[in-house]
Amino acid sequence: MKKFLLMMLTVMTICLFIGCVKTGNDTAKDINKIKIGVCIANGNDKYGSYLLDEMKNYSKSLKDVEVVFADAKQNSNTQLSQVEDFISQRVDAIIVTPVYIDSSKEITDKAKAANIPIISLMNPFENQSDSACYIAPDSKQAATLEMEYLAKKMNYKGNVAIIMGPMDDRAQRVRTETYHEVIAKYSDMKIVAEQPAEWDRARGMALMETWLKSGKEIDAVASNNDEMAIGALKAIEAAGKLGKITVGGIDATPDSLQYLKSGKLAVTVFQDAAKLSKSSIDTAIKAANGENVEKTINIQNELVTPENVDQYIAKWKNK
Template structure:
């Protein structure tokens, strides 16, 4: 009898090590474990994604009985697939993925579907989105329209425009650039004179703008798919002594962009509430892990941010950091 009791105690203690806690309820032992969520970020060197990552980490700390593991996919779809496979093998209850490349994401959803692990796409859709539990993002087409319409009006609907694009395999790049074309097509006195990708990167945006300026192109407006590339363009414009002569816009409303906006160097940006999306992703993952129903698509509407609004959004960033 003593041997039997000893073996029972060892078994319970072992289960406690793996599940986190043992609770006694109505003279029975109830085993409970933390919900495990895996998060793959496409590239944490991307400024906007780094802010989303920080918000997810901060929010996750406030949750009881939820363990969230974050990994950086380093801009590589193969690395991201391997990370998802690891999360599945380690027993994740739900997985959040910010896809590196929508068109290369089918193996990811295939693996999750086969393992019956709910998966959520964040800030970029999967190729087979129907195989995912949810998709959380801002309206990329709307952000491009807001940005370009403001710049067009500021320029009295005339001038030469250059477009700095994000990664060519990214849906946000495609939709924002498509929006620019649609807006510019409405105004006969506006013309696109060049467009090229700078991969969401400040340094590449700066190098691209330097090349355009050195080529002698007549440029009146720079419309960039994100703030980082817009800031890079502004640095090249300033170095060329043309600050104030070329109007520049971006998207994301990052803290750095708000500094440029407040000083008048950046004409406009667009707020897509990365913190709100980040929190929503974690909340959604917890719900699906518990077997609760969630929205298949959660699309956030964007807000135009002009120099007059800079302080308001600087205050928002301050509140997020405080949390």
């Protein structure tokens, strides 16, 4: 009987070591497989949904890597709970698109206490120094490409309205500041309106309607993203002013490319969701393996105009 009990204890110990028994409410992970947790800020955001799709597609091509996904739905408390769940699952690395920068310290604190490398995607953490890496498109470069193109279309004179993303979003801050820098270079250009529309098409439309009804003279709209730009275009078209106000955006989403091809949208900027996804997962794998990774990775963007729009439409069709 003692020999039988000793044998059973030995078997259970071995099983626990190799990860073949249950722990808590989940199965212990395979020690031969890297497990990465990914928490997106808002899967309902148009660009966020493309980013999530690209990450899922890329993760399917990887061997010995398991990627689990969570959507915080723009709720910072939900995001913290999801990160805590990743930690309880004993993931090897975590990728997070912070919902709010200013409320992200607890996330990095939790990961640091658990000794799990954490990577910020699109937005940095409040305590970015506690993160292994920050990966994002170069927002300054994107805004420069957009605003310089709009300025040229305006013959470097006229009134500009700026539609901003969320006030606490880093990309919004950088893009809006860059618009100001570009416009300041041209003495005959000035900003006549500037308000946020939360990355949202409907809010962009409502904001543009308000500006048009107020009688503001607007020659161009510089939007922080395509969704808000499309909303502005809908309001402009409804007011019978299509073609009289030049509109630009950022992201080069499939919808915006069709607006660009039709001549309604003047310009957009391609942020490569596939490159961002691959870079974030590859970096997480390196960090999980204890390898040194770059502290900041900026993905360069590409200007999309009526002249080259077809090649970007083809990129989406080939996915």
